[in-house]
Amino acid sequence: MSAKETPNTCSRDTGLTAAADFDLQSLAQFGVHPAPLAAHELANSVAKLRTCIINELGHDAAARLVLPDNFVTYLKLAGAAEHTTPLLTLLSLDAMVHSTASWLSLSRGVYEDEQPADGPWIHVASYGDKHWLFLCCDSGHPEFGNVAEGYDLIPWMDQEELMFNLRATLIDPWGDESPESARWTFADLLALHFARAEQL
Numbered sequence: 001m002s003a004k005e006t007p008n009t010c011s012r013d014t015g016l017t018a019a020a021d022f023d024l025q026s027l028a029q030f031g032v033h034p035a036p037l038a039a040h041e042l043a044n045s046v047a048k049l050r051t052c053i054i055n056e057l058g059h060d061a062a063a064r065l066v067l068p069d070n071f072v073t074y075l076k077l078a079g080a081a082e083h084t085t086p087l088l089t090l091l092s093l094d095a096m097v098h099s100t101a102s103w104l105s106l107s108r109g110v111y112e113d114e115q116p117a118d119g120p121w122i123h124v125a126s127y128g129d130k131h132w133l134f135l136c137c138d139s140g141h142p143e144f145g146n147v148a149e150g151y152d153l154i155p156w157m158d159q160e161e162l163m164f165n166l167r168a169t170l171i172d173p174w175g176d177e178s179p180e181s182a183r184w185t186f187a188d189l190l191a192l193h194f195a196r197a198e199q200l
Helices: 024-028 039-057 059-063 069-078 093-104 155-161 166-170 186-199
Strands: 121-127 131-136 147-151
Touching (some): 024 069, 039 059, 039 069, 039 093, 069 186, 093 121, 121 186, 147 155, 147 166, 147 186
Antiparallel strands (some): 121 131
């Protein structure tokens, strides 16, 4: 597993100076408590995920599976457990793999105007009713490293309908003025979650 990070042309204001530099103190401010994963546990889970991708999408798609640096750091520190608050549920790595494998087994887009993803995304979190958050882990995809929401939707049905503006989704659905090109990484997702919690 390679954990390379590609530059994101994002517009974000999260309060994090370095998205990949998680530590236990910074995670605690987001309501995430230590639940470390050993290196072999992480490697085994990624191997399971890669096998699912091979079975459903093929070897080329599996070869593009890359976990962004900030996500790998989070998993090593806290990925062994699910973290649930009134606002958001961050899945454990085991649950991420199980859920992603289940979504992958569903049928692809069935209408001519749908554009199903042909590469790896990971279901990392959920909130409310049918609000599912997916992290793009396809190193060949322009959205690599970014999180998107599918409302009653998964990337392998129609990736064009995914919602990438997480500030509008999580913070201010009616008044957000972020540009259409705004994007948020997994680290930014945690920061947005913390910002929303402070508003309540």
